Amino acid sequence: MPSAIELARGDEKLIAAIHRSRRLISRKALMAAAASAVPLPGLDWMADAALLSRLVPQISAEFGLSVTQVEKLAPHQRERIQKAATTVGALLVGRLVTRDLLLRLAKHAGVRLTAKQATKYVPIAGQVVSAALGYAALRALGEQHIKDCVRVSSTLALAPPEPHESA
DSSP states (O other), X not given: OOOHHHHHTTOHHHHHHHHHHHHHHHHHHHHHHHHHHSOOTTHXXXXXXXXHHXXXXXXXXXXXXXXXXXXXXXXXXXXXXXXXXXXXXXXXXTSOOOXXXXXXXXXXXXXXXXXXXXXXXXXXXXXXXXXXXXHHHHHHHHHHHHHHHHHHHHHHTOOOOOGGGOO
């Protein structure tokens, strides 16, 4: 499967948006790892959901595909984005992140998240493994969303907004 950079096909603006998005993912993944290391039942799931509910719109905004950015477009442009998102299988592009969408997204990382729950109760080593799995799961989900955004942007030949315009 091609990386997000390969999907960008040399488009400098898309590549810059990918790098900005990956920096966001790294920060959030570290927070997810910290929450995963704490051996309290459900804390990591709540933290992951909270982090993802903030991360996904931030990544979408880097590509000009957040809910607020898409709502500002003309109706025919909104429709094109939704069709492109559906065509490439982008679950979260241009949509409000809801609990149901987060649950569907979590299914993609289900094995990692289940293993994370099982390992966190083993003293020290289990918490380290749980933190590593939490980090990896959030990074994988974020990277998949970046690829979805790149595919939609490429399909429609959309230029991402300038960094100071994304929010």
